[in-house]
Each structure stands twice: as C-alpha cells, then as structure tokens.
Amino acid sequence: MNELALVGVTKAYNHGRPNEVTVLQGVDLSVAAGEVVALVAPSGAGKSTLLHIAGLLDTPDEGTVTLGGQDMTRLADRRRTEARRREVGFIYQFHHLLPEFSALENIVLPQLANGVTAAEADARAMSLLETVGLGPRAQHRPGALSGGEQQRVAYCRALANAPRLLLADEPTGNLDPGTSDVVFSALMDLVRGTGLAALIATHNLELAARMDRVVRLDAGRIAA
Numbered sequence: 001m002n003e004l005a006l007v008g009v010t011k012a013y014n015h016g017r018p019n020e021v022t023v024l025q026g027v028d029l030s031v032a033a034g035e036v037v038a039l040v041a042p043s044g045a046g047k048s049t050l051l052h053i054a055g056l057l058d059t060p061d062e063g064t065v066t067l068g069g070q071d072m073t074r075l076a077d078r079r080r081t082e083a084r085r086r087e088v089g090f091i092y093q094f095h096h097l098l099p100e101f102s103a104l105e106n107i108v109l110p111q112l113a114n115g116v117t118a119a120e121a122d123a124r125a126m127s128l129l130e131t132v133g134l135g136p137r138a139q140h141r142p143g144a145l146s147g148g149e150q151q152r153v154a155y156c157r158a159l160a161n162a163p164r165l166l167l168a169d170e171p172t173g174n175l176d177p178g179t180s181d182v183v184f185s186a187l188m189d190l191v192r193g194t195g196l197a198a199l200i201a202t203h204n205l206e207l208a209a210r211m212d213r214v215v216r217l218d219a220g221r222i223a224a
Ligand code: ADP
Pocket: 013, 014, 021, 023, 041, 042, 043, 044, 045, 046, 047, 048, 049, 050
C-alpha cells in the first residue's frame, strides 16, 4: 500500500496578483510502506513546497494528498494538525534539538506530549538511540555531542512517535562528507527497522543512489 500518495498536486503563490507564481504543476508521487525515496531537485524547483504539502503543513490548490489510505486534502486545519503530529516525522538540515535537555529527553518529550507513559517513552528513546549507536551518549546534552551525533539524535526524535511517513530535507546537509556517510547509514538503519515510508530530499547523488528509488522534481513537475 502507498503510505503517501500525491495526485495531480498543483500549488501557486500570490494568487491573482502580478507576481503570481505556479510552483507545483500536477505532481504525482507515491511512497510505499517500507520504501525510501530520494527527492532530487534543483534550487527553486518547489522541493520545500512539495515537502510541506506532503507533511500536512500546507494544502494544495488542486489535487489530493493521501496518507495511510486516508484523504487528508480537505480536512479542517485542526484535524490536519492532529494528523501531522500523529503520522509525520520531520528531519531538517539542522537538528533543532532542545539545548537544555539530554539526548534521551529530546526523544522522550514528544512522546509524553502524545500521551505515552514515561517508562514506555524512556524505553523507546533508549532503543532508538541504541539503533544509531548512541546508547552511551543518552544523558549528554546536545552541546556535548558532535555534529553527527546531534543529527542522529534528531533522527531518533523524528521517529519517536512512530510516524507512518518520514520527511527529510537535506538530513546530512551540514556535515562533512565522511561524517555524512556514517550518519546516513544510521538513518537507513532506523528507517529499515520500522518499515515506514520515507521521502528524503538531497543534493547528494551518492546518498540518493543508496535509496530505493530516485525522483526528480524539475520546474514543479516530476521528471521521468
Ligand atoms: P525549493 O525548496 O525547491 O528551493 P520552494 O518550494 O521553496 O523551492 O519555492 C519554489 C518557488 O516558489 C520559488 O520561486 C520561491 O521563490 C517561490 N515561493 C516559495 N514560497 C513562497 C511564498 N510563500 N510566497 C511566494 N513565493 C514563494
């Protein structure tokens, strides 16, 4: 089953004004459960807009967005926010960890906000950290971790609430190439361990080649 399906998605900004710009022009894109798809796009192609629509942060002008078989396109804002918190994990180029909390706490907090008990949240956070080789770093604050370690903690946090869909925008973008390689392997271990659907935007063609499929976005269209 396709966990994520975008069908005929169009999006423009500045509707009806002289500076109206059509960013997405009939995008069809599906990601199956357990599939890791690379999204490669030149700057300005509409990558951020596409990720925001797929992640239920924004809505298309036309077309549909289906997540886990449910049409999310015309949900009321509050319902869409609930669905996003439940179903979608986000990873960015920069980790955005909370500096006052330990690595473990950064992964526990989103689970507590979701109603998971402290004991369960701790156990899940620890197991995620162990998957990425950071068990011994669990009590460190982000400032005491290397850039690659911080990024791995952010991956664990994105998966804390077991989302259906993982969206990542240049998940190793701020790391040097050697570190990037190791840290990307950790991300793949996490994703492979859960069977979720992942859409990972990257300019790094070597990383893209390690994913299941590469999709190219060019001038608002998926290129063949
Ligand atoms: P990418 O992430 O591929 O660089 P974006 O989706 O951010 O592309 O943007 C695609 C195009 O849409 C760009 O030309 C950008 O200037 C324009 N754009 C993005 N967001 C807005 C907005 N909120 N208002 C107007 N134009 C926007």
